[in-house]
Amino acid sequence: MRENYLKINHMGKRNKIINELISEHLNSPTEEKRIFCLKELVSMAEKDMDASEYGIYRQKISKGNFSFVDISENRFPEQLKKIYDPPLVLFYEGNLEMLNKRPCIAIVGSRKCSNYGRQVAYDFAKSLSKAGITVISGMAYGIDSSAHIGALTGQGSTVAVMGTGIDKCYPAKNKSLHDQISKKGLLITEFGVGVNPLPYNFPRRNRIISGLCDALIVIEAGLESGALITADFALEQGKDVYSVPSGIMGNYGMGSNKLIKQGAECLLDIAEVIDIYAKANNATPLEKLAETTMTDAEKKLLETIEYESPVHIDKLLSCNMMGVNEIKSALMMLLIKDKIYLEPGDKYCIKK
Structure with missing residues (x-):
């Protein structure tokens, strides 16, 4: 079954016929019909593929530092089996079990956001963690990244639902965050190995973010933000949708305000969400870990930022005190340890 689902998934963009066959295969009351639809789908996939190219693709999966799970397996997230148009295959890196063991709240918003929006996303995610x-988001710039960092700072878990193949990091500047999530949380995607960040991928990705969560929080979504698509999916899936209000004079959060006007819960205090979901699901609050010792690289960067705060990332990279990757990794760890914070424009400031 796993191989069949991999072949179907490899077809990429779905059309109406493929969606109908997948729906019949998953939902038909008769086994005969389910088997017939599966054979049709596999036949379509094999006609569509280059056998040699698929063989190379399959080797990449076998040798990759990641795993995959298909919808027929018990390990597949139970929440996603219930949504319309579920993914047949999920590629992942990290701890898949966290999706079934703890309540999950998604935090989404715009890439272009204010410092206020970043801080709210960070603080809310840290408190939830x-x-x-578990905090779920999409690893984009802005609200998503702030939510992931906040969750990691809270010493809890976070899930990044990707709009690319599992072997890609998008945006590339989030490589340090990507690596931290793979070690301490979960990276997950339905897109096959090698798939680039195509515009079509992200609206589809959003149905998985909403499908995995128990509730969705929207922070600073613009009127055309993809976060509103995620909110629509969440409502269709019967999930609670919360929206943090924004000022009416700016452009950052008009979509969030519109959601509240349309009936979304106005969220002013994250304690409201924690009271509902942590208690209802018997989530165990995580004890605050002892202060983590800092590496020499982190100490050097912290001294520089403390002396010149705020400091643009280009200036830190040009100091020649260490390699570029080492600097980026150390900056990410300082963010997670709550020693510094990031202002718009890639400027790092000391946390007082």
Whole structure:
């Protein structure tokens, strides 16, 4: 079954006929019909593929530092089996079990956001994480990244739902965050190995973000933000949708305000969400870990930022005190350890 689902998934963009066959295969009350639809789908996939190219693709999966799970397996996230148009295959790196063991709250918003929006996303995610709730987002710039960092700072878990293949990092500047999530949380995607960040991928990705969560929080979504697509999916899936209000004079959060006007819950205090989901799901709050010792690289960077705060990342990279990757990794760890914070324009400031 795993091989069949991999072949179907490899077809890429779905059309109406493929979606109908997949729906019949998954939902038909008769086994005969389910088997017939599966054979049709596999036949379509094999006609569509180059056998030699698929063989190379399959080797990459076998040799990759990641795993995959298909919808027929018990390990497949139960929440996603219930949504319309579920993924047949999920590629992942990290701890898949966290999706079934703890309540999950998604935090989404715009890439272009204010410092206020970043801070709210960070603080809310950190509080949820400390309360034993897994934070889900899409690893984009802005609100998504702030939510992931906040969750890691809270010493809890976070899930990044990707709009690319599992072997890609998008955006590339989030490589340090990507690596931290793979070690301490979960990276997950339905897109096959080698798939680039195509515009079509992200709206499809959003249905998985909403499908995995128990509730969705929207922060600073513009009127055309993809976060509103995620909110639509969440409502269709019967999930609770919360929206953090924004000022009416700016452009950052008009989509969030519109959601509230349309009936989304106005969220002013993250304690409201924690009371509902942590208690209802018996989540165990995580004890605050002892202060983590800092590496020499982290100490050097912290001294520089403390002396010149705020400091643009280009200036830190040009100091020649260490390699570029080492600097980026150390900056990410300082963010996670709550020693510094990031202002718009890639400027790092000391946390007082």
